[in-house]
Amino acid sequence: MKQTSINDPATQNIIAAAKTAIARAKEVNKASEVLIAKLHKDYDEIEARHKEIEQQLTADVQGIIQQMDKDTLQFLADMSSMGGQA
Amino acid sequence: MARAQEQNPTEIEVEVSDGMIEESRDVFEEEAERALGGLKPTENAGEAAAAELDAEVQRHLAELAARQPRTTKEPTELDLRNLNDEEIDRALEPLPKLDIWAGATEAEAAEDLTGWQEKRGVALELGPPVVTLGPEARPPEGTTPEKAEEREDPLLQQAREITRAAGTFPIVRVIKELGLDIAAAQKIRKSLAREGFIDARGQIIALKGQTTGRPTGAKQEAAEVAAAPPEAPAEVIAEKPLPPAPEAAAPGTRPAEQPAQAVELRPDTVAQLPQEARRNYGSLPTREKGWFTVAREKVARLLGRREQDPIQAEAAAKTYFQEQDRLFNAESRGLEGLQRRHGETQTKLQGLEQQLDRMTERENVAVEAALAALAGVKGISPQQIEDKRRQIGDQIRAKEARLRSQIEGLQALVADLGTKIETTGKARKRFEEARKKARQKLDEAVARAVNDNHGNAELARGGMEKCDSKIEEQQGVIRELDRKIAALQEKKQALQTEHAGAEALKIFDELIAEAQGEKRKAEETIKALETAKSRGDAMIGRVEVSNEKLVADLSIEKINKLIQNPGTEWIIPLLSPEKLMELPEKDQRAILGNADYQRALLPKFDIPKNSALLDKLIDDRLVPSREQLRAQGILKKPEAPKAPAAKAETETGGVPETAQADFWQTKLGELGRERGIELRLPTALAGLELTGGEAADLVYDQTVERMERSMAGAKLNETQREGLLKVLAELLRALFGVESRATSVTQKMHTRPESRVKFGAVAKDWNASHPTQKIKPETILAQGSRDLSPAGVKAKLLEQLLQERGGKLTPDDLRSVSEFVAKLEGPAAEQPTVAAAA
Missing domain, CATH: 1.10.340 (Endonuclease III; domain 1)
Structure with a gap:
């Protein structure tokens, strides 16, 4: 029966394959970490933008309502000035 | 032609061949008898006199016939031919102009008005007195009369006079046509407005110490003048200037805290308002509020509640449009009424003119016929008859003149009404344009927000996809490491069996430990990726809910544009059933012909309140039958009978499909208290209609956020989120039932088989x-x-x-x-x- 040796090719292959897998895992883990950090950063930015959109829309609508206030008051004033003497 | 026939010397019966006398006798009999009353019959009336009278009648009738289609100026020209010198002079005299000094007291004005009416011989209903502007205006007493052109600034002088008049006349209006050309009148108006005396409509601004925002000096002066006359009549109504529009609220402030600006309407203005508006005004708890203020306050309340929520702000705008619709419709009805009155008055005027012509003709005919009949009566000389004819003619002409004056007055009023209708029509058009513009602006703002939101959601979706692929990669890495670890362990075991050296075994131990370490790291990374993915998921859910609500309020015109645009067709799945049904049928057909859109849109129809809409789509053959849609998996299959335990849990007393956020909040509060957890919907949602699924989503997000805040900003890990989901699952199931609408939380909880x-x-x-x-x-x-x-x-x-x-x-x-x-x-x-x- 053949003795297993640390130096035999099969063993060396296992070791090499394990080292490759570990190296690959390190790479992927690192890349994931980078991705996670980037995602959170992106999400932070998206949330900030979403808030901005909401604020902008709120401000836009308020502006529109103010203008509508003016238009309506002007309309009311114009219509109220109608005479009723005929 | 008139013909008289004597039947009895003591009685006179008058007959006119064309029937006109018969027709008019009732009207003019009395006058004719009175006119003839002073005459005494004579036995011998000469043939010549009779012929002369007959000729006179013929001539007069011819003249009357020629006057039938005349204008209002014609009678004056015509009358001149038959008038004596005095009458001609009077006819040529220009009609007296109402000339009241602007600084006159009310009594003086009334006196002038009476005199003017007497001079014209009529009492025209002209409404409130007017102030004459022009060179004829009398200077103030005790001052040297000046010619207008000699004054330093005549326009300004008149402006001041107008202001003084504001204190003494019930209503003061600036009328430009009296003695001034249009440009001068406009100049006056501008001067008055600049000095703060009148508003844009020419109305005197009431001066009860109100803040007008106009020049202080003029305001002060005007206020003093207004307050000066002790006998200032109560009818001088303070009309506040247009209230300033509310200032833009800074983020976080509550515009509702600003007091709503009240528009106080004058009684005469209120009287002119359409009935509905008048009723609204009258029903207000205090007269301090204009009826329009109600709409403003509603909007203010909505705005005050909206906090930072654009949905609420947008809903406020939507409500405002509805309020404006009501206002506009009420005013339009008022305008229609005015137009009707205008038409009626014009008809009345035409009728009066015709009536006057007929009356004049009938009177003349009746008189001539009576005179002709008298010609044969004993004791009445031709001269007496001629004198009487002249006398009666004068009376008829005077009467005609009175009527003409009344018609002129009526014509002036018709013209005034016409001008007002035109002005009002313009105002209405301006308002329509303004509304259109506001609607467009709102559409643009909402579409911009929806588009930006969509962009954000797409970015988040991209991130989630990256997460998915990275998770997959990490799982592959873990599997690979597992295999390698297993191989290393196997080899190490073999080496141990064969008593390999410690050095060799150490290499294996180190490799196995390193691989296991990387595996653990990979597992943690997967968790972190899952967390990031959940965050993106929640973000997309929020954005989509928000976008659906915003799209629901876009105008159909805007939606039409967006869905036709290849860059924004993504809006289609966000359409509500109502909006979809508003689209033209060809667009509905095109959209529902697309399987993806069917899957996105039709489930929204699968709730009781939209059942009729779905029926219509099916009837119109825009979509297949319900059974087919269920078979295709587009609609949910009918619920299978639930297990007793589950059934008992869902029996929560008839939870509605949609309800106000307040309703959900009450239910959630009760459930939360029973289980010792605080469940709260965002307060900004108060008043909003939500489905149970939406409420579930929002509760989840809100709870996560609150818990994370309580952890000093730290993020919940997956296990914590999982625990929270489980607790919420139970609560939400008890509240909404297992068949809640598919939203992210309920999807996680109930609908995904792999959940x-x-x-x-x-x-x-x-x-x-x-x-x-x-x-x-x-x-x-x-x-x-x-x-x-x-x-x-x-x-x-x-x-x-x-x-x-x-x-x-x-x-x-x-x-x-x-x-x-x-x-x-x-x-x-x-x-x-x-x-x-x-």
């Missing part, structure tokens, strides 16, 4: 029924795996067992795994409840 909850429940049952378990399904959850499909679970379990058994599986292992997976795939009725999982 964690379901998996957890099956695993729990499995553990309970297999005390000597060989497989550990819960570890799959602990690893944070997202792939909980039967195939994924099977692979995971086998992998787990392989690792435990050192690469060798027994038939018993395989049987256990198959059995567990079968349970996971089992029919819904056999599945454990969510409550059991929690």
